[in-house]
Amino acid sequence: MNTVFKRTSVLKDCPTHYCPGCGHGIAHRLVAEVIDELDIQDRTIGIAPVGCAVLAYNYLDVDMVEVAHGRAPAVATGMKRTNPDKIIFSYQGDGDLAAIGTAEIIHAAHRAERITVIFINNAVFGMTGGQMAPTTMLGQVTATTQQGRNPSNGQGYPLQVSEILALLPGTVYVERCALNGVPGIRRTKAAMKHAFQLQMDDAPGLSLVEVLSPCPTYWRMSPAKAMKWIDEQMSRAFPIARLKG
Amino acid sequence: MCGNEALAEAAIVAGCDAYFGYPITPQNEITAYMSERMPQEGRVFVQSESELAAINMVFGAAATGKRAMTSSSSPGVSLMQEGISYLAGAELPAVVVNVMRGGPGLGNIAPSQADYFQATRGGGHGDYRTIVLGPSSVQELADCMPLAFDLADQYRMTVMILADGILGQMMEPVTLDPKPRRPLPPKPWALTGMKDRPQNIVRSLYLADGALEELNNRLMAKYQQIQANEVLCEQYRVEDAEIVIVAYGIVARIARAAVDQARDEGICAGMIRPITLWPFPSDQIAAAAETFRVFLTVEMSCGQMVEDVKLAVAGKCPVLLHGRPGGGVPTTDEVLDKIRQLTIRAGAA
Numbered sequence: 001m002n003t004v005f006k007r008t009s010v011l012k013d014c015p016t017h018y019c020p021g022c023g024h025g026i027a028h029r030l031v032a033e034v035i036d037e038l039d040i041q042d043r044t045i046g047i048a049p050v051g052c053a054v055l056a057y058n059y060l061d062v063d064m065v066e067v068a069h070g071r072a073p074a075v076a077t078g079m080k081r082t083n084p085d086k087i088i089f090s091y092q093g094d095g096d097l098a099a100i101g102t103a104e105i106i107h108a109a110h111r112a113e114r115i116t117v118i119f120i121n122n123a124v125f126g127m128t129g130g131q132m133a134p135t136t137m138l139g140q141v142t143a144t145t146q147q148g149r150n151p152s153n154g155q156g157y158p159l160q161v162s163e164i165l166a167l168l169p170g171t172v173y174v175e176r177c178a179l180n181g182v183p184g185i186r187r188t189k190a191a192m193k194h195a196f197q198l199q200m201d202d203a204p205g206l207s208l209v210e211v212l213s214p215c216p217t218y219w220r221m222s223p224a225k226a227m228k229w230i231d232e233q234m235s236r237a238f239p240i241a242r243l244k245g
Numbered sequence: 246m247c248g249n250e251a252l253a254e255a256a257i258v259a260g261c262d263a264y265f266g267y268p269i270t271p272q273n274e275i276t277a278y279m280s281e282r283m284p285q286e287g288r289v290f291v292q293s294e295s296e297l298a299a300i301n302m303v304f305g306a307a308a309t310g311k312r313a314m315t316s317s318s319s320p321g322v323s324l325m326q327e328g329i330s331y332l333a334g335a336e337l338p339a340v341v342v343n344v345m346r347g348g349p350g351l352g353n354i355a356p357s358q359a360d361y362f363q364a365t366r367g368g369g370h371g372d373y374r375t376i377v378l379g380p381s382s383v384q385e386l387a388d389c390m391p392l393a394f395d396l397a398d399q400y401r402m403t404v405m406i407l408a409d410g411i412l413g414q415m416m417e418p419v420t421l422d423p424k425p426r427r428p429l430p431p432k433p434w435a436l437t438g439m440k441d442r443p444q445n446i447v448r449s450l451y452l453a454d455g456a457l458e459e460l461n462n463r464l465m466a467k468y469q470q471i472q473a474n475e476v477l478c479e480q481y482r483v484e485d486a487e488i489v490i491v492a493y494g495i496v497a498r499i500a501r502a503a504v505d506q507a508r509d510e511g512i513c514a515g516m517i518r519p520i521t522l523w524p525f526p527s528d529q530i531a532a533a534a535e536t537f538r539v540f541l542t543v544e545m546s547c548g549q550m551v552e553d554v555k556l557a558v559a560g561k562c563p564v565l566l567h568g569r570p571g572g573g574v575p576t577t578d579e580v581l582d583k584i585r586q587l588t589i590r591a592g593a594a
Contacts (some may be wrong), residue, residue: 043438045309048448057446063436065308066448068331074298076311078305079436081289082263086438104301107294220545239306 010036012061019222023179023213024052024181026229027120028059030189034196035062037228044087047072047077052126056091070101073108087199089116094135095125098161105165111203112170118197119208122215123234130179130218134159137237142218158237162210166243172205173198173245175239178212179213180230184240190234207245212238248383249274249413252316252342252406254392258421261340262311263289265302267321270354271410272344277315281302284559291386293414294320300328300341302551307337308447310435316342318410319360320351328371329403333464334449336434338397340390341375342406347572355471355572356410358494361549364407372461374468375403376475377522379493383417385520391426397473400467407522409545411495411574469488471524474559478526479518480533482508486515489533491554492543493519496575500543503580512588522550530557540564545577 007013010032018024035041041062048056050069057064067075070092080088097105097119108115124142125213131144135158139148149155166174173195179189188211194205212234214226221229246254247434252361253275256264258428264279276292289306293299299315305315317325322343332339341406345360346355361506364377377499382385436445451457479497482504483489492500497518509513517533519526534540540562551566567583569575 040436043439045436045438047305054450057444057448061439061444063439063445065305065335065436065446066450067304068327071297071328072302073291075305075308077291077293077298078263078265078307079309080555081291081302082306082311083309103294104298107298110294111291126465138448155570233355 008036010041010061012059014058016059017055018052018215021214021216021226022052023211023215024120025121026179027188027211027213028056029119030185030192031118032060033189034193036125037193038196038200040087040196040200043085044089046215047075047088049090049092051093051096053091053120054127065220070096070099071104072101073117073242074131075102077108077111077113080115083213087116087196089118089196091118091128093121093126094121094133097204098134098159105161106168109165109168109170109206114199114202114204115206116199117206117208119210119211120194120213121238122213124215124218126215126218135238137233141220144157146180160238162184162208162243165208170205171208171244172203173207174242174243176210176212176240178235178240179214180212180227210238246383246419247274247416248386248408249344249467250278251383251387251419252390252408253278253282255406255421256386257286258315258396258423260312260392261288261314261315261394263306265291265293265299265313265315267273267293267317269318269321271346271413272318272342274413275342277470280284285290297327298482300325301385303339304328304332304337307332307339308335308436310432311439312398312495314342318332318344318346319348319357322360322363324352326363326369329375330367330371330373331449332403333350333367333373333375334371334460335447337447338401339403340397340406342391342408342441343502345409347570353545353572354410356495356545356574357570357572358409358496358545359570360407360488361522361544361546364405365525365553366397374523375405376400376471376524378406379407379520379522379552380412381494381497381518383412383415384419385421387411387421395426395429399427401473402467407494410496423512467565475521476524476526476528477520478529479520480529481516481518483515483517483533485513486538487513487541487585488541490514490516490541490543490580491530491550492516493522493550496527496543496545499575499577500580502577503584507584512584514584525553525557529555531559532556534558534561538562541583541587543567543580545569545574
């Protein structure tokens with residue numbers, strides 16, 4: 001019998017703690033496949049965020065560190081500058097990267113740090129119970145925007161971090177993808193692979209892949225409807241596009 | 246060399262692989278010096294966007310097994326407390342220099358010792374300690390650097406050098422000693438890529454039932470070992486002293502002169518100078534308190550170290566304070582006056 005699909009060796013054989021329909025499982029698998037295919041498992045160091053993916057090291061079989069909320073790009077800077085031969089990536093959510101860690105990601109990009117950032121945007125704070133994130137959609141109901149996010153209530157607008165980062169000379173590659181179906185997942189993997197490849201080639205700057213990712217639990221939707229919501233709603237505020245490089 | 250430069254060069258001699266820092270007065274000479282010298286040595290210098298970022302860059306470099314440091318002054322060190330707590334939880338070695346200035350808030354840029362509580366009590370959230378060294382001359386600043394890196398590596402924790410604006414700015418001759426020191430353990434825990442070994446994880450999250458308590462107990466056992474083995478202090482003319490001054494850092498220099506002048510006047514004064522502020526030389530102070538004396542703590546704060554002196558003396562003798570906060574520096578005459586007053590009071594009693 002031919003094996004046509006199997007667990008990549010960079011992914012550990014263990015039960016998941018993620019909710020049904022969550023995008024983290026898919027994103028983890030894509031990162032693992034890319035590390036496997038590029039044959040860099042023995043020189044990659046990953047940085048887990050604070051948030052639902054804090055336990056990423058339970059799934060990804062590479063050396064990993066878990067750091068304070070939002071500080072991953074600074075930690076990555078310390079690692080890459082002292083270990084230019086290693087492949088350093090951070091895996092961060094929208095609360096982590098787009099709220100508390102805005103300064104760190106902007107300045108890591110601004111310094112043209114040769115690191116790879118996987119930015120999971122699910123429009124909500126997952127682990128703390130579904131509060132508003134900077135990337136929450138207008139009208140979206142969250143634990144802290146119970147009437148729906150409304151800029152005239154001082155709740156602001158969805159923050160388009162990737163567009164901001166693409167403006168900086170220190171980024172070599174910025175692409176936004178989505179995990180809403182097979183074509184989106186394939187495109188996301190290709191983007192991740194390109195981002196890692198750029199670092200392997202010592203490209204002179206930061207590469208970032210933003211991934212629109214479903215959170216059915218805190219969007220209060222079925223997994224299937226969440227995929228559709230990315231398609232119909234989320235990708236309007238956050239257009240799927242290769243923004244740079 | 247000024248104290249800040251001596252400290253920077255000593256760090257290079259001590260094998261510091263990476264320096265990360267953000268400008269703040271009165272320690273800017275360290276950042277400037279490192280920006281020039283570290284690249285010359287083929288090592289890493291990064292001017293960070295904030296102290297938060299600087300301490301997390303230290304965290305990153307330390308997690309890969311490199312010798313990393315940062316330096317700052319009081320308001321900046323407050324910002325670093327988050328990272329120092331994570332370094333403690335993750336058991337990573339790091340060296341942090343605090344060239345203290347007046348506070349609270351933006352305070353001023355005058356010398357101060359008002360961060361003693363923050364430094365010796367951990368400073369950030371959670372149950373942890375940092376080793377704190379309180380040098381009192383430019384030579385001792387330089388000598389502290391290799392010791393700090395060695396202690397950090399040996400115990401896998403943050404070592405803080407607590408200096409002040411005067412020490413950082415004053416100029417004195419310095420000899421740098423590159424000779425090898427204590428034997429250090431290897432770093433099998435470092436993140437280097439999992440070549441020929443299983444995955445390494447560096448973390449401070451312990452969710453499983455009882456796991457964090459186990460970590461805390463392990464850290465506590467390590468801290469007790471440090472308290473037993475790493476206390477450093479100088480005893481100056483204490484043998485027959487009736488009045489014992491306790492002072493550290495630059496204030497100890499001032500107090501030493503006051504002790505000498507008091508002795509010239511026939512007053513039996515002496516000084517205990519803690520060099521490690523944590524672990525604190527409690528046993529040495531407790532031993533001195535066995536024979537009845539009066540203790541006078543002199544510090545550039547409203548009175549912080551005095552609490553540790555009182556804990557060590559445990560009510561056996563009076564413990565008084567001469568504190569000058571907000572950038573005030575006690576003079577030799579001031580301290581001598583205090584000694585004279587205490588002598589008169591002791592005589593009257």
